[in-house]
Amino acid sequence: MFGTSGIRGRVGDEVTADVALAVGRAVASEGYDRVVVGRDVRDSGAMLVDAVSAGLCECGSDVVTVGVEATPTVARAIDPLEADAGVVVTASHNPATDNGLKLWNPSGKAFGPDQRDAIERRIREDDYELAAWDGVGDRTGHDGVRSIHADALTAAVDLERPLSVVVDLGTGAGGVTAAVLSELGCHVRTLNGQEDGSFPGRPSEPNAETLETLSTLVAETDADVGIGHDGDADRMVAVDETGTFVPKDALLALFAREAAGDGDRVAAPVDTSLAVDDALETVGASVTRTQVGDVYVAERTTEPDVVFGGEPSGAWIWPDETRCPDGPLAACKLVELVADRGPLSELVAEIEGYPIRRTSIEVTDKEGVMAEVSEAVHDRYDDIETLDGVRVETEDGWFLLRASGTQPLIRVTAEARSAADAETLFADAQTLVTETVTRRS
Secondary structure, three states, X not given: OOEOOEEEEEEOOOEOHHHHHHHHHHHHHOOOOEEEEEEOOOOHHHHHHHXXXXXXXXXXXXXXXXXXXXXXXXXXXXXXXXXXXXXXXXXXXXXXXXXEEEEEOOOOOEOOHHHHHHHHHHHHHOOOOOOOOOOOOOEEEOOOHHHHHXXXXXXXXXXXXXXXEEEEOOOOOOOHHHHHHHHOXXXXXXXXXXXXXXXXXXXXXXXXOOOHHHHHHHHOOOOOEEEEEOOOOOOEEEEOOOOOEOOHHHHHHHHHHHHOOOOOEXXXXXXXXXXXXXXXXXXXXXXXXXXXXXXXXHHHOOOOOEEEEXXXXXEEEOOOOOOOOOHHHHHHHHHHHHHHHOOHHHHHHOOOXXXXXXXXXXXXXXXXXXXXXXXXXXXXXXXEEOOOOEEEEOOOEEEEEEEOOOOOEEEEEEEEOOHHHHHHHHHHHHHHXXXXXXXXX
């Protein structure tokens, strides 16, 4: 039921009011007595909020609904509102047809494997602690959580000088970014600033292709940096002052190098570029690799010497602030870095880049395909790591094959220190998947 980023799927199919009701019942039955519930901009979210809230109240939990807000805004409100957990109804960067539910702890960390397993078991076994007529929970509303988040962001950065910033909100819920940057004195322009869960301005996922308008506007104005969010603003990516999309691995390396010092570690998933290792080596720090998914990165940041966590998807975690991937916080941190250190293009140029290739292959049975792919990899290669999917190290570089946690896809990643070696590894990795798919068809 739970992927790497909670429950997510097509509305009316994988994600229904029945599913949301069951999740609410299970969360309450697990003893979370007060729960904050919010949603992103998708119209289906209103129905799902009602359903999950009903399940929570039916099993005795009090519910605090906070309306349409960014995922990190909701996650960061749990502790100040003295709640035990939070539920965000969101499909993050997925298309408008999808929705989902993600569960949060007061620390800002998403529910971990043990917590998710407990919820799944209750749903699978229909094991709920339904309250008596006089024990059902109360449902109240709270409209001040955005100010809680905004105050935290303002306190987290100190700008040397105000910048000119363009923020592409993707018609999502991340308006707090533009508001806080303006409050900090920046000149802010917004793109796709209206909230619309059909995502008419661009697809929800922010990447080099979907942010072409942002790149053009930054390049043709005096803007110092461009910011792009997904629908619920847990992700943040960037465009430099020339209008060039900043590679996500380079952004991870910049944040990691800024956050870490001698002896520190940075949590990053198994598909992270060697460029991050090299950047951290210059400050005496190192990478500790995790499974793909912000919940695993966040879990690793609970270790005392892990000072930052991030993944190339655009999720960034500063554990001293919150263990929720916070796109608005990342935007403010990036603006602070540029104001202090100079043009983003020059900062990116300091990061050693290696050719890295990524793609996704659609399959009908990702678990079955991965099982056969893993067997084929073990027959052909020696240096294999199976923390998450199958990661192969060679003399020339590495490649990773792993099943998506949220979609019927096999993710393929390959990196090497030369373009030719990267292409060879990438082709070999793709062939392993396509041969398996062909053999099974």
